[in-house]
Structure formats: C-alpha cells, structure tokens
Amino acid sequence: DTAVSQTPKYLVTQMGNDKSIKCEQNLGHDTMYWYKQDSKKFLKIMFSYNNKELIINETVPNRFSPKSPDKAHLNLHINSLELGDSAVYFCASSQGAGGGYGYTFGSGTRLTVV
Amino acid sequence: KNEVEQSPQNLTAQEGEFITINCSYSVGISALHWLQQHPGGGIVSLFMLSSGKKKHGRLIATINIQEKHSSLHITASHPRDSAVYICAVVRGSQGNLIFGKGTKLSVKP
Numbered sequence: 268d269t270a271v272s273q274t275p276k277y278l279v280t281q282m283g284n285d286k287s288i289k290c291e292q293n294l295g296h297d298t299m300y301w302y303k304q305d306s307k308k309f310l311k312i313m314f315s316y317n318n319k320e321l322i323i324n325e326t327v328p329n330r331f332s333p334k335s336p337d338k339a340h341l342n343l344h345i346n347s348l349e350l351g352d353s354a355v356y357f358c359a360s361s362q363g364a365g366g367g368y369g370y371t372f373g374s375g376t377r378l379t380v381v
Numbered sequence: 382k383n384e385v386e387q388s389p390q391n392l393t394a395q396e397g398e399f400i401t402i403n404c405s406y407s408v409g410i411s412a413l414h415w416l417q418q419h420p421g422g423g424i425v426s427l428f429m430l431s432s433g434k435k436k437h438g439r440l441i442a443t444i445n446i447q448e449k450h451s452s453l454h455i456t457a458s459h460p461r462d463s464a465v466y467i468c469a470v471v472r473g474s475q476g477n478l479i480f481g482k483g484t485k486l487s488v489k490p
Contacts (some may be wrong), residue, residue: 298476308418308465310480329477357424361476370414370478372424 270294280348281381286374288343290358296344296371297340298322298363301333304355304375313356316341316358348380382398384408387468387481394488400455404468407449411471414478415442415453418465427453427466458488 271292280286292299300323301313315323316335330346345352358373385452394400404413415427428435428442430451435442439458444451455462468481 289414299479300476302478307482309482310469310478312401312477312479315476325477347451355422360426363476369429370416371426372416374423 271373292360297374300359302357385481402453404451416467
C-alpha cells in the first residue's frame, strides 16, 4: 500500500495546455509539499500545505495553483504550460510543519512539455 | 553561491570502501536531512538530524551545528548503495527544505 502516491507518473503535453498532477498520502500526516526537480537534478520547494492551509508559497509563477481538498490530498494544477515547466515534480508529506520530522516522498511525475 | 554545498559532486568507490559525503550550509537551521535518490528516481529519507550522530545499519550521519557541517558515512559500501545522496536543511518554522545539489555515488563491484 503506497504511502505517498502521485498520478500520473509520466505526462507529455503540448505548450499552452492545462494539466493536473494528483497526490495522496495515507500516512495520516498533516503537512504536504510539492517540490520541483529541474534538468540538473536540483530540488526546490514550491508549495507546502498544513492541514489544508497554504503555509509556503515560493516564487512560483501564478500558472501553478495547488489545491488541498483535505489533509490527505494535495493536487497541482498548471495552466498554459511552457517548455521550461518540463521537470520532475515530487509530492511529499511529513507529520508536522516544522521540518523536525521525516519526509515521505512520492515517486515523482515526469512532466515533458513539447 | 548555494546556501547548501555538498562535496564531492561525484564519487566512485570500490565495493567495501568507507565513504564520506560532506555537507556545509551557510544559514541558521532547525534540522538537517539526508536523502537518497535511486537511479529510478525515487527519493528516500535516510536521516533527520538536529544534533550529534545517528546510525542506521551501515549508514552514519553526523552534524556539527557550530561549524555548520554534516557528514554522511557509508561503511563497507556495496553496489546497491549507488545513488544520489542529497543534503537538505530546514530553515524557518514552516519546514522549508533547502537542498544541496547532491552527490552521485557509484560503487563498483
């Protein structure tokens, strides 16, 4: 039973399209995150939600909008996709928001914009 | 300059060797994490440290808060240890992880 599951695993789409990536965790954690890993394999935080409330919103274009319908889900919607959005997107969860707990990562979604 | 620096960037070792990966950071932190990213892409959390030393199997992680430095050691390395090892520090009360660029380890049989 996967602890943090992301769908889809691969996503190939054309520039200008709108797409969503879904994330669900069954660990009972109250904090969820979206991270982006670029072509140089560098990871960077995008968003963090604690109990459905946005607590971290790094400098990410407005085209990216996270949505957390409940504590167990954090989805990422991307409008008007651009070539530079191509990356691997990782969802993660942790028990608390302070970083003093371990993180559990999803397996990643490889987004390719053509 | 990145707030979290790792060295070396790439490391090749023979099976059985003792391996050390270093991480230095320049910001105040509340915790430091070591992560492992497999060739298939999945990320696994290895350690969370706020002081001292932790050991799990053949892996040992240490942190020196005063010197802003952490090390990850692998004893009796094995080809299955081949992966990218990433240091990440927690800054602020919201759990914002700042990542190093990773160390790519390759262990040859």
